[in-house]
Amino acid sequence: MRIALIHGQNHKGSTYHIGRMLAEKFENADIQEFFLPKDLNHFCMGCYKCIDSDKDCPFYDEKNQIMKSVENAELLIFTTPTYCMHASASMKAFIDLTFTYWMSHRPRKCMFSKKAVVISTAAGTGTKSAIKDITNTLFYWGVPYVKQYGISVQAMSWEQVAIGKKCKIEKDMEKMANSIKKGKVRVGIKTKFMFNIMRMMQIKGWGSGDAEKEYWRKSGWLDKERPWKHC
Ligand SMILES: Cc1cc2nc3c(=O)[nH]c(=O)nc-3n(C[C@H](O)[C@H](O)[C@H](O)COP(=O)(O)O)c2cc1C
Secondary structure, X not given: OEEEEEEOOOOOOHHXXXXXXXXXXXXXXXXXXXXXXXXXXXXXXXXXXXXXXXXXXXXXXXXXXXXXHHHHOOEEEEEEEOEOOEOOHHHHHHHHHOHHHOOOOOOOHHHHHOEEEEEEEEOOOOHHHHHHHHHXXXXXXXXXXXXXXXXXXXXXXXXXXXXXXXXXXXXXXXHHHHHHHHOOOOOOHHHHHHHHHHHHHHHOOOOOOHHHHHHHHHOOOOOOOOOOOOO
């Protein structure tokens, strides 16, 4: 199993440990790990250079290191601590910097056959909305199989997490890994519906420009081809 593990934080706290624990449940997995902001220390500046070509993004080289791994992976694991009821700012910066991967722009065929997990911890509440920031992005990337795990750890570090809670997390991760191993990827009606709306937009010329429309045309999506076919 090829796994891309993307942490929305540089430090190795509770969220990191849970993500790592899950990844290590896959025997002989090839795990590529990234830390944000360490591995992509930028914010989108809104220059729109990426609209014509991803390579024109001023941060393309760093971003491409991560996205090459994402595109190559079978399983994506995202972790983020809950900060003010949402994903971390560095995770949000990553989401912004990859907006051309959305179905509204240039979705990648490979996304429509991937599995993903989003993990967040909070001291008390907010994991649901933190996780949603990322699951929403995965939906628009076209990833059809997304699991989530949020837990209130009542702690500021992994060391502070109560032993009983660590045992529960360990069991939950075992269960989640088994279910992912058995799980089948099926592109659902919601994804297909959204893709078709975006396709109509491209046909009508309501996309973000000629380069984008050409990408859709070349992919065959303006005709009968669909990204989930032959996956
Ligand atoms: C800037 C900041 C904002 C936070 N916001 C929340 C919050 O909205 N809700 C909450 O329950 N905990 C909040 N916390 C606590 C963390 O979510 C919690 O300690 C989490 O488990 C930290 O994960 P880590 O050990 O991976 O860093 C916040 C912590 C920080 C530093």
